[in-house]
Structure formats: C-alpha cells, structure tokens
Amino acid sequence: MKHCILIILTIIFSGFSGFSQLNRQIDKSQKKSMKVSPFDTAKGMSDELKIQKKYRLQYIADIDSILRIFSNDTIILTENYDFICFGCPSDHVEILVDTVLINYERDFKSKDYIKTIAFVHKSTFRLRANQSDLFELRNEIWSNKEWDKKPENYGTDMCFDGGHTFYTVIFPSGAMISMYMRCWIPKEIRNQTDENIKP
DSSP, rough: OOOHHHHHHHHHHHHOOOOOHHHHHHHHHHHHHHHHHHGGGGGOHHHHHHHHHHHGTHHHHHHHHHHHHTSSSSSEEEEETTOOOTOOSEEEEEETTTTTEEEEOOOOOOOOEEEEEEEGGGGHHHHHHOHHHHHHHHHHHHHHHTTTTGGGGTEEEESOOOOOOOEEOOTTSEEEEEEEEEEEEEEHHHHHHHHHOOO
C-alpha cells in the first residue's frame, strides 16, 4: 500500500523541469511511424504532432517520473486525436505501466489536461483486451509480437468516425517504438470479420 501511495504522490507532484530530449524522442518516434504507416490518413497528421509536442509539456514530467520509478517496466503511451478537429492537440492521453493507468482528458475551456490515476490488476489484462486497444497492445508486447510492423492487423482507415491514435512504447532499454492507427477494430469484431471473408 505504501508503494502505491508513493507512486501516486510522485506522479501528482512531479513538475516540469525541461524534459526536451524525452519530448523530442517521442516526437521523432511518432513521425517515423507516420512515414511508414500503410494508412493514407497518417500523412495528414503533421500539424497534430507539431502542436502536441507543445501540449506534451503538461505531462512529460510524469513520463520522466514513471521512467525512473518503473525502470524495469515497459511503458505504453497513447495520444488520441479527434477525427473532426484538424491541427488540434490530443484530447485524450493514457499511460499504462505495470498496474498503473494514468488518464489525461483535455479541458476545452482551460486547454489544460485533467489527470486521473487508476490501478488495474494484471489478471484483468486478458479480459479487458477484447474491450480496449491499450490492453490488447499490452498483451501483444508481452507475447513478443512485432505489433508495430503491420498496423493493418489491428485496424483500418476505412472508417467515418473514431479517432487518430499514436501508440508509443518505451522499453526498459530506452528503445522507443510508435505506431499510428486511424481506427482500431475491437478484437472480437475483427475476428468475426476475418471469419466472414474466408472462402
């Protein structure tokens, strides 16, 4: 319990101290994923990445704290953009590490992110994988699958709503991989679709 309280206090009270290198690494990784993406919609995300580099300053200190606290764990960062707002910052950000899930919702009046912290039990990851892209991705990483090589295995850009999401994974080694997704298709629906198109 003391460990959980320490984690919460560290994340809540961490302040911005100029983590420009980490911010640049994330930005570079996401730009790379945009360039290699099989989805045509990825090409239109340059303005969003440019503005998010500034908005990320609101939570980059949290990412840095998490990297230090969970130095042996893989961190998943998701930044989701509204599909009808062009050149806008991410309206929803999530960080998952170990059993800690941090959410940032952008307040449209103040333009600041509102942070909430939750704890999720590892035994629920498999159950939640069918409902959440974040937890499915976590399971894929645990399985050592090359999840970033074929984004089309998880979704499509042939959709009329949904969002644009960049998934950035930071490994204990410091290596960073990102993947762009237009519309993630839930696993249970994806499997049904695959079965329907089989001869």
